Amino acid sequence: MGVLKDFFNLVKGMTITGKHLGRHAVTIQYPEQKMEMFERSRGVVVLLSDKETGELNCTMCMLCMRACPTAAIQIDAPRDENKKRVLNSFVIDNTLCCYCGLCEEACNFCAIKMAPLYEFSTWNKDDLVWDVKKLQEMGRDVPYEDTRKKKPAAADKPAAEKKPAAAANPGADAKPAAPEAKPAAPEAKPAAPEAKPAAPTEKPEETKDEAAPSKAEPSDDDKKGDV
């Protein structure tokens, strides 16, 4: 009887093994094969560009900066004499980012998005502070649904007006010089680390203080945002 029982157990075990024989593998060979991320996956923050003109969608309304709970987004865009905002710098510190996605929700112009990209590790911590050029480059191929309210005449006009301002930015020529853009990126980096050492300690309080009084002042942006 014992032999029979052992034999039965053996058959039972082999049946289970047989069931799994034809099953496909669940593991993937990472560097060659890559996992398909969900479209909504919140990876790294990127800046999106217009699909036709290739310019940044950003209108420098600063809503994302104020929505960010960790002050990872720093925008410097003072108004010029025509009360138009001119983008001096748009820096995202990926070491501070907590990937909550509030910036993306605050944006009404499809300008900032948490893209399903996850390969952005570096050897140097300072390389994780990204400027506008790098952010635009990362967002180049990110698909997105353009939900901006198109006001045909009005939308064209500011875009045309913005052109000179945007051209002054490196953003516009980044596209044709795609291979060149890479060497340009490390060039830009030394500038960022210089600003960094002071940043980690001062940033949180600084921006909080800034954000609090400014709450009442740029309410025109808020209204725009609520529409």
Next chain:
Amino acid sequence: MSPLRTEEFTINMGPHHPSTHGVCRLILTMDGEKVLKVEPVIGYLHRSIEKICENRTYVQCVPLFDRFEYVTSMSCNMVFSLAVEKLAQIEVPERAEYLRVIMLELNRIASHLLFYGVTAMDIGALTPFLYGLRERELIVDLFEMTCGQRLTYNYIRPGGVSRDIPPEFIPKCREAVKIITEKMSDYEGLLNENPIWKVRNVGIGYLSAEDAIAWGVSGPVARASGVSYDIRKNDPYSIYDRFDFEIPVHHNGDCYDRYLQRLAEIKQSLRIVTQALDGLPEGEIQPKKKINAITFKPPAGEVYARVENSRGELGTYVVSDGTNKPLRVKMRGGSYNQLQALPIMIKDCLIADLVAIFASLDVIMPEVDR
């Protein structure tokens, strides 16, 4: 020659001990292998979330609550949202309520599956870990598909939820529920009658119902001691009063019953998810007057909100002074009380049993330390 004598000695378990599920230090007073006294030392994972909340706006607090108890972040989002909604008298749309319940219950299942795997691994069985995490993956994928993250969801917000579910969510969710329902027999078959598992768990770490109440223990640990108390039934929040489910109760109060209790709760959660999927209405997911992340100001006042988490009562006390930032936020996690009750559970236990008891409490340190 002096006679042989023994003396008590003190050893440290942790803070970096794999079975402490985080960084908890236990100072043990030992008599040989026997544990005489245990003194938990907490604070290694303190991040002062409560204080940070005071200079964030209400919506910005939600990601912080994600980090409060990261295994069931949905509950943490939920408890803060409930508090703010109570404070500002916000009406939550019907669809958002259903989505919340689906997410909360899926998260509870995911948490209990993690418990199933990790506890078994602490005691020395590797296979349950693979089983438990295999099915947890299905749920985590559902979350990622909906809100974009696998752990810190930031999904349930004051007023509703951040995003509607994608169209493929419902079929995938139904499939996941079906798979987990089928696999429940596998889980039970693997451990329930396993002689090693029973020797390690039955009668170990007894906690009486009186002690459980006295120490403020709640959740599955209290219910395994015979305290039939579940906030979903006793003080229903959201729309839990509409669903047909039971509160399982076990009476022995030992490690084995705590394990059985959690498996029984998975089954009830599966029932709730199925009912919520069936009843899911169409509609809005945010109130008509959408809450602005920066300028939202609830009226001055104070409020306590609580939900039933997979680790007991999860509560938050929010004091508002009428500005866009909370004046004070206090968090209450179930793990804290369960950890405090540990010293009374160690009667006559060996050091190996201590690992089993600690695992059966399913304590998670960020919830203790905040």
